[in-house]
Amino acid sequence: MAYLDYAETVQTQATPIVKLLDAVLYHQGDDATMAYRIKSGVVMAYQIYSGGTRQITGFFQQDDIIGLEVDGAYADTAVMLSDGRLQPISRRQFMQDPHLQNELYANACEQLRSAQSLVLSLTRKCSDAKVAEFLLHLARPRRCGKGRDLIVLPKCRQDIADYLGVSSETVSRRLAAFKRQGIVEFPDRRSAHIIDFPALEARAGH
């Protein structure tokens, strides 16, 4: 159902705003007045549950739209993992613009696919595959172009652990194993460098 015309809608939007590292875009439970189209940077969203458990609901990048809600309140909290530029989309804009509605619908479907792909990662039996798939997921958008790929990792290991549903120690061990095997390099703790894509895909089970 390719009934969209991205270029047209984009031109009608307001100019992007700048958000810095760690800035909170919106809080879980707040009235969902705005959605945001990401122009640059990386965003992480998470939910807090009663009992204190936290579930990371996703990592988002360029052209993703976040803050989609059908009812009044944001379902999760969104924070910047890097500096970035965002295009706010108000509810009023949304209501008036059928093109925008279509775009949001397409984006929702895409996020649904993405969530299903996460589900696939999570049902993998061994943590090796989960972590490998996670790295590939983050690398995906940047993959085209140059041979060596630099990935922006979440702020701490626990973020990855919460996303994958494993302990932070397990994340450490698996990342260390990939490093030992020469599959991935880590210039620093916030970034990863995939050296051997095929090997990583093999670990992920593809």
Next chain:
Amino acid sequence: MAYLDYAETVQTQATPIVKLLDAVLYHQGDDATMAYRIKSGVVMAYQIYSGGTRQITGFFQQDDIIGLEVDGAYADTAVMLSDGRLQPISRRQFMQDPHLQNELYANACEQLRSAQSLVLSLTRKCSDAKVAEFLLHLARPRRCGKGRDLIVLPKCRQDIADYLGVSSETVSRRLAAFKRQGIVEFPDRRSAHIIDFPALEARAGH
């Protein structure tokens, strides 16, 4: 964003069709010409991956709409887990009817939430919680009304196992444990009877 008017759109739709147990609604990869609104019955959707692994992508019930696609092909295969009635929605209908578009958008957002809730189940550490949450998920729509709840289970244990990313033996063991503890009864292998909701919710970690 409650901008929908279900009643209005429903009335404009064609009369439901009947589908019997095990009927295939559509196949993964086929051209996505139709979506379906479920009027009654239970539907299971799954994806097959190269390598033979299968991922159950969801279980759907009354008022869910399945077969949503932004591009040409179905992402998964949908089969009936029971007899049921379905309302076909053609792509043409969709294109012409803004109410329907809004409804589909709302449905996509809802499914996204549902997928995130599945993700939450999958990140639970112990299989006890996964299976408990799975039963609660299936029970949710019917829950209102009577105190005792009858659930239609998937055709075989392996379906549940594939959905939760555990082995079928583990599913057996956990279900047996719930039965032993008097939390759930099993009149037969295709149905479950939740006796003690609070206890089950406790296992699920709520």
Next chain:
DNA sequence: CGATCGGTTGAATATATTCAAGCAATGTGG
């Protein structure tokens, strides 16, 4: 410099998987 924080690593424990056997229900052929 000492304290703190996140990350890594090691050892013991808990948990799920795997492999294998047994069971109950269903279906088939004589």
Next chain:
DNA sequence: CCACATTGCTTGAATATATTCAACCGATCG
């Protein structure tokens, strides 16, 4: 109608895997 085979489910025992708890390390900060 009764063996017999088949299928899916359950249960048990051994193994593999991840978690937990604890110690250690390196960087950052007061």
